[in-house]
Amino acid sequence: xxxxxxxxxxxxxxxxxxxxxxxxxxxxxxxxxxxxxxxxxxxxxxxxxxxxxxxxxxxxxxxxxxxxxxxxxxxxxxxxxxxxxxxxxxxxxxxxxxxxxxxxxxxxxxxxxxxxxxxxxxxxxxxxxxxxxxxxxxxxxxxxxxxxxxxxxxxxxxxxxxxxxxxxxxxxxxxxxxxxxxxxxxxxxxxxxxxxxxxxxxxxxxxxxxxxxxxxxxxxxxxxxxxxxxxxxxxxxxxxxxxxxxxxxxxxxxx
Ligand SMILES: NC(=O)c1ccc[n+]([C@@H]2O[C@H](COP(=O)([O-])OP(=O)(O)OC[C@H]3O[C@@H](n4cnc5c(N)ncnc54)[C@H](OP(=O)(O)O)[C@@H]3O)[C@@H](O)[C@H]2O)c1
Numbered sequence: 001x002x003x004x005x006x007x008x009x010x011x012x013x014x015x016x017x018x019x020x021x022x023x024x025x026x027x028x029x030x031x032x033x034x035x036x037x038x039x040x041x042x043x044x045x046x047x048x049x050x051x052x053x054x055x056x057x058x059x060x061x062x063x064x065x066x067x068x069x070x071x072x073x074x075x076x077x078x079x080x081x082x083x084x085x086x087x088x089x090x091x092x093x094x095x096x097x098x099x100x101x102x103x104x105x106x107x108x109x110x111x112x113x114x115x116x117x118x119x120x121x122x123x124x125x126x127x128x129x130x131x132x133x134x135x136x137x138x139x140x141x142x143x144x145x146x147x148x149x150x151x152x153x154x155x156x157x158x159x160x161x162x163x164x165x166x167x168x169x170x171x172x173x174x175x176x177x178x179x180x181x182x183x184x185x186x187x188x189x190x191x192x193x194x195x196x197x198x199x200x201x202x203x204x205x206x207x208x209x210x211x212x213x214x215x216x217x218x219x220x221x222x223x224x225x226x227x228x229x230x231x232x233x234x235x236x237x238x239x240x241x242x243x244x245x246x247x248x249x250x251x252x253x254x255x
Contacts (some may be wrong), residue, residue: 014066018042018087018094018133020074020125021101023050026151026209030098031058040066042091044083044101044129046073074101074125075111084132094136099126099150103182106173115167122182123166126150127189130197130204139201148197152187152206155180161188 017034021027022043031041035058045051051069058065068090072083103121111120130148137146155175161184162169171177190206197204 014038014040015095016040016042016091016093017096017098018044018091019098019100020044020072020129021099023047023054024100024102026212027098027100028054030100032061035062035065038062038065039095040068042068042070042087042094044070044072044087046071046101074121075109075117077111077113077124077128080125080128081132084129087133088136091136094133094146096147096149097130097133097137099129099148101125102151104175104179108172110168116169116172116178118169118172118178118182119167119185122179123185123189126186130193134197134200134202137200137202141201143201145198145201145203148190148202148204150186150190150204150206151183152190152208153180153183154208154210156184156187156208159184161185 015038017039019027019031019034019041022031022041023045031043031054034041041058043051043054045054048069048071051071055067055069058067070083070087070090073079101121103117105117107117109117111117113120113124115124137148139146153175158176159180162181166181166185169178169181187206190204194204
């Protein structure tokens with residue numbers, strides 16, 4: 001659907017946020033905050049059981065909350081498009097789209113479409129979701145803009161984009177391999193689409209949340225520690241307990 005084809009629905013009082021990867025560390029913290037502020041939530045997740053558990057916890061704490069669950073495997077382009085169609089049917093407007101879901105792994109996994117998992121989830125999925133849902137985010141002149149937020153990383157500062165090998169990079173493991181490449185591509189994609197989105201009243205930001213005490217970072221740090229020598233293991237022990245303060249924490253990688 002093109003941006004100019006935004007369907008017309010009756011306006012709703014509550015602000016609505018779509019959050020992908022809402023069951024993860026950063027996603028769930030974000031949802032807790034949005035729920036506290038009274039936003040309606042549309043949660044896009046691969047695991048229905050984790051999503052149901054999150055919904056139940058959120059409703060226990062905020063009984064008036066409106067929560068819509070949409071299931072999608074972001075490794076699968078056809079499933080992403082199906083989920084977006086479902087979302088377009090069930091939601092009338094989106095005030096904020098938080099693309100939080102992400103992959104950081106040392107395993108090489110190809111999607112059914114032939115893309116390595118970092119590129120498939122961290123880049124392609126976000127691009128398709130933003131394009132498919134943008135029509136629900138258009139805001140008229142004089143109205144507050146709607147917002148797309150994607151999760152970049154400080155890893156983008158350590159290398160150049162290797163476009164030739166983007167969808168199947170030679171180096172998978174570590175922060176500086178496929179992960180950094182995917183976050184570089186994601187940030188570039190946000191910069192590239194910013195102008196078009198802005199002309200429709202949509203702002204896009206690629207944010208570096210910094211090393212965060214969330215499950216993704218936690219898993220990576222423990223994996224890193226287990227795969228190295230005893231001496232290094234001792235020095236890396238503190239990495240088991242992020243957050244690790246850095247200068248990039250909380251900075252927006254692209255504005
Ligand atoms: N944590 C940090 O310090 C840090 C630093 C910089 C950037 N980031 C970025 O911030 C984002 C969130 O990080 P986090 O630490 O909160 O990660 P996390 O706890 O590992 O959560 C990742 C989320 O993405 C979902 N996801 C992964 N693959 C998916 C797929 N194929 N389909 C649908 N959902 C999928 C996971 O769902 P399942 O539960 O089903 O796996 C989970 O909900 C990521 O994009 C990450 O790269 C994090």
